[in-house]
Amino acid sequence: xxxxYFRHGAMNSGKSTALLQAAHNYEERDQxxxxxxxxxxxxxxxxxxxxxxxxxxxxxxxxxxxxxRAEFAxxxxxxxxxxxxxxxxxxxxxxxxxxxxxxxxALEIAVLDxxxxxxxxxxxxxxxxxxPGSLRLLEIAHSLEELKTICRCGRKAMFNARKMDxxxxxxxxxxxxxxxxxxxxxxxxxxxxxxxxxx
Amino acid sequence: xxxxYFRHGAMNSGKSTALLQAAHNYEERDQxxxxxxxxxxxxxxxxxxxxxxxxxxxxxxxxxxxxxRAEFAxxxxxxxxxxxxxxxxxxxxxxxxxxxxxxxxALEIAVLDxxxxxxxxxxxxxxxxxxPGSLRLLEIAHSLEELKTICRCGRKAMFNARKMDxxxxxxxxxxxxxxxxxxxxxxxxxxxxxxxxxx
Amino acid sequence: xxxxYFRHGAMNSGKSTALLQAAHNYEERDQxxxxxxxxxxxxxxxxxxxxxxxxxxxxxxxxxxxxxRAEFAxxxxxxxxxxxxxxxxxxxxxxxxxxxxxxxxALEIAVLDxxxxxxxxxxxxxxxxxxPGSLRLLEIAHSLEELKTICRCGRKAMFNARKMDxxxxxxxxxxxxxxxxxxxxxxxxxxxxxxxxxx
Amino acid sequence: xxxxYFRHGAMNSGKSTALLQAAHNYEERDQxxxxxxxxxxxxxxxxxxxxxxxxxxxxxxxxxxxxxRAEFAxxxxxxxxxxxxxxxxxxxxxxxxxxxxxxxxALEIAVLDxxxxxxxxxxxxxxxxxxPGSLRLLEIAHSLEELKTICRCGRKAMFNARKMDxxxxxxxxxxxxxxxxxxxxxxxxxxxxxxxxxx
Numbered sequence: 001x002x003x004x005y006f007r008h009g010a011m012n013s014g015k016s017t018a019l020l021q022a023a024h025n026y027e028e029r030d031q032x033x034x035x036x037x038x039x040x041x042x043x044x045x046x047x048x049x050x051x052x053x054x055x056x057x058x059x060x061x062x063x064x065x066x067x068x069r070a071e072f073a074x075x076x077x078x079x080x081x082x083x084x085x086x087x088x089x090x091x092x093x094x095x096x097x098x099x100x101x102x103x104x105x106a107l108e109i110a111v112l113d114x115x116x117x118x119x120x121x122x123x124x125x126x127x128x129x130x131x132p133g134s135l136r137l138l139e140i141a142h143s144l145e146e147l148k149t150i151c152r153c154g155r156k157a158m159f160n161a162r163k164m165d166x167x168x169x170x171x172x173x174x175x176x177x178x179x180x181x182x183x184x185x186x187x188x189x190x191x192x193x194x195x196x197x198x199x
Numbered sequence: 200x201x202x203x204y205f206r207h208g209a210m211n212s213g214k215s216t217a218l219l220q221a222a223h224n225y226e227e228r229d230q231x232x233x234x235x236x237x238x239x240x241x242x243x244x245x246x247x248x249x250x251x252x253x254x255x256x257x258x259x260x261x262x263x264x265x266x267x268r269a270e271f272a273x274x275x276x277x278x279x280x281x282x283x284x285x286x287x288x289x290x291x292x293x294x295x296x297x298x299x300x301x302x303x304x305a306l307e308i309a310v311l312d313x314x315x316x317x318x319x320x321x322x323x324x325x326x327x328x329x330x331p332g333s334l335r336l337l338e339i340a341h342s343l344e345e346l347k348t349i350c351r352c353g354r355k356a357m358f359n360a361r362k363m364d365x366x367x368x369x370x371x372x373x374x375x376x377x378x379x380x381x382x383x384x385x386x387x388x389x390x391x392x393x394x395x396x397x398x
Numbered sequence: 399x400x401x402x403y404f405r406h407g408a409m410n411s412g413k414s415t416a417l418l419q420a421a422h423n424y425e426e427r428d429q430x431x432x433x434x435x436x437x438x439x440x441x442x443x444x445x446x447x448x449x450x451x452x453x454x455x456x457x458x459x460x461x462x463x464x465x466x467r468a469e470f471a472x473x474x475x476x477x478x479x480x481x482x483x484x485x486x487x488x489x490x491x492x493x494x495x496x497x498x499x500x501x502x503x504a505l506e507i508a509v510l511d512x513x514x515x516x517x518x519x520x521x522x523x524x525x526x527x528x529x530p531g532s533l534r535l536l537e538i539a540h541s542l543e544e545l546k547t548i549c550r551c552g553r554k555a556m557f558n559a560r561k562m563d564x565x566x567x568x569x570x571x572x573x574x575x576x577x578x579x580x581x582x583x584x585x586x587x588x589x590x591x592x593x594x595x596x597x
Numbered sequence: 598x599x600x601x602y603f604r605h606g607a608m609n610s611g612k613s614t615a616l617l618q619a620a621h622n623y624e625e626r627d628q629x630x631x632x633x634x635x636x637x638x639x640x641x642x643x644x645x646x647x648x649x650x651x652x653x654x655x656x657x658x659x660x661x662x663x664x665x666r667a668e669f670a671x672x673x674x675x676x677x678x679x680x681x682x683x684x685x686x687x688x689x690x691x692x693x694x695x696x697x698x699x700x701x702x703a704l705e706i707a708v709l710d711x712x713x714x715x716x717x718x719x720x721x722x723x724x725x726x727x728x729p730g731s732l733r734l735l736e737i738a739h740s741l742e743e744l745k746t747i748c749r750c751g752r753k754a755m756f757n758a759r760k761m762d763x764x765x766x767x768x769x770x771x772x773x774x775x776x777x778x779x780x781x782x783x784x785x786x787x788x789x790x791x792x793x794x795x796x
Contacts, residue, residue: 014618021611138337213419220412536735
């Protein structure tokens with residue numbers, strides 16, 4: 001039986017780099033993987049982009065209504081037909097944007113289809129509330145592993161504070177992909193509470 | 200700055216034993232701790248009971264409307280007045296039954312009042328959905344640490360399947376404290392899905 | 399394939415309690431375990447004694463020349479003959495006192511005989527140097543898991559400082575079981591270096 | 598007080614990538630780091646090279662007789678003089694090649710000078726025995742964190758088997774940097790024992 005892993009970390013903790021490295025580790029051993037990410041993450045369209053300068057296209061995008069297990073099975077079958085080879089691992093970036101059902105399907109891929117699933121994502125939004133996908137992963141993943149990064153104060157960052165035009169904001173939609181006006185800063189709980197005015 | 204720890208594990212993984220051991224470790228060093236648990240957990244009333252045969256009363260029960268940070272502060276102050284000494288740690292059993300606000304208050308105790316909080320609890324209910332307290336802990340605890348136990352098949356147990364009169368049931372209220380008719384069995388995802396009929 | 403686990407922690411971190419809890423978790427599920435400890439640990443003779451007040455006799459003592467894998471296999475066979483049942487786990491207390499060969503045999507029990515081995519012990523002696531058994535476990539165990547306890551300063555304790563007649567000492571034999579004159583205090587690196595005079 | 602971290606993993610688990618990502622995480626926050634590696638690792642001379650295609654020069658090489666704490670302090674002072682800024686972290690690649698004294702000095706940098714030290718390296722040589730630096734790190738690092746990679750069989754790789762002209766060899770010097778004739782393959786314990794002829 002394989003496992004479902006949730007490798008979580010604040011924004012800019014290197015999750016995409018870690019995912020691309022994990023894919024590389026498999027492929028260097030002549031094992032094949034599939035990469036996917038939720039379609040909601042429009043940053044770079046089909047690309048997974050690491051801030052270290054490495055990038056790569058995903059094999060498929062996961063729309064909200066997609067049956068992840070069925071889609072994965074059909075891609076595994078197609079790969080088998082084309083190459084005669086199997087798929088050793090499914091890697092998912094921005095996994096916080098999966099639906100709850102899709103995380104259940106990811107668990108089934110691991111447990112019932114015996115293929116490990118590595119899901120990378122953030123735990124919480126800019127108000128410290130979980131996303132649907134990350135909450136479900138926190139509930140049912142076999143293994144919760146943290147990728148660390150630092151706060152401006154030197155402590156471990158955990159929360160993803162949102163800035164509009166460089167000012168911290170504490171209301172708005174849950175999803176606002178970072179871009180021109182919206183940016184994020186990973187903060188430790190102390191700096192986050194301080195910025196939010198709880199001190 | 201201290202931290203909020205969530206030490207989670209399936210039922211019967213030894214969480215209460217671990218909590219009592221942690222309390223003992225502090226006290227052996229002449230450091231003082233407070234123990235608490237949600238009032239909803241009526242098993243043994245004020246007692247924390249370890250299946251190894253050790254038990255101990257909590258210092259206070261946490262009712263749903265309680266302001267955990269204020270209550271803790273007042274108990275720390277009372278202890279200080281009585282003994283001249285401080286409190287080194289707050290230990291919470293059955294932390295899945297905390298409210299979301301109380302988990303936020305636990306984070307504030309750690310971050311703003313600089314006293315570590317060790318919260319022990321299960322991740323999910325008998326349907327694999329989180330409890331309010333455990334979901335919030337999974338979102339904001341500094342450290343997620345798993346206490347392991349085994350499934351009947353020898354794999355790591357993760358889910359808490361409910362039995363009524365010794366038959367697995369998959370509908371009912373989220374909270375049903377184990378007793379005469381209701382029991383729980385910790386299962387790995389594979390055995391859980393199998394019992395639920397997903398295979 | 400099963401795994402070899404090294405659950406390490408400073409003295410008085412609750413290792414024996416954790417071992418007895420793990421044994422209990424198996425037995426509660428009608429699975430059988432064997433408990434062992436190196437014969438060098440004469441504290442309580444054949445007993446594993448938890449500071450929480452629980453104790454239990456080991457099934458066998460491990461003398462330095464013992465072939466652990468052969469001994470375990472013979473005890474598994476005897477148990478099978480007597481009861482018709484298998485052994486689900488080998489639990490070893492004070493594993494730092496194993497020889498290197500015995501740790502290799504423990505790995506073989508896990509990998510070749512497919513029975514998990516849970517080894518509990520301290521990493522280092524009173525001078526911060528590893529014991530033969532703990533060094534080998536740190537080299538080859540599948541999983542290194544820390545059981546935490548606190549230093550008098552509130553930080554995590556890591557080192558096991560020795561006291562003779564209540565004074566810290568920094569020379570002497572590697573093994574001196576705690577008793578009347580010799581005691582140990584678990585310290586964090588900062589307090590340890592301070593006591594040793596490095597500050 | 599800062600901590601000494603040992604992030605260990607079998608060869609080709611992505612340690613250099615993780616180190617470069619960690620450096621990037623600091624620098625993105627306008628915090629400065631120093632990179633170092635033992636001089637014995639001649640692969641790429643002063644470069645740390647990630648198999649993902651990223652590379653970077655270390656700030657200094659660590660020769661066996663170097664006092665790491667003094668050297669680091671002098672470089673911190675020089676950086677301060679030149680820029681007015683401090684150093685937030687020391688990152689060490691191939692840390693298994695440090696001397697025991699240098700690991701003690703790394704602990705002092707963390708504990709006494711309050712600067713975190715992230716040491717990346719492998720646990721063991723091609724015969725599963727520790728290197729001087731990795732053994733000392735396993736003994737005294739605050740945090741032991743594993744970077745995972747896979748064996749050809751799909752399990753987690755742990756051991757670093759050596760090949761000469763593509764044949765596994767089980768005798769030879771501890772250090773043989775991989776190059777034309779010598780290569781390494783990361784194996785799980787089962788595959789390693791099988792290749793070594795223990796099955």
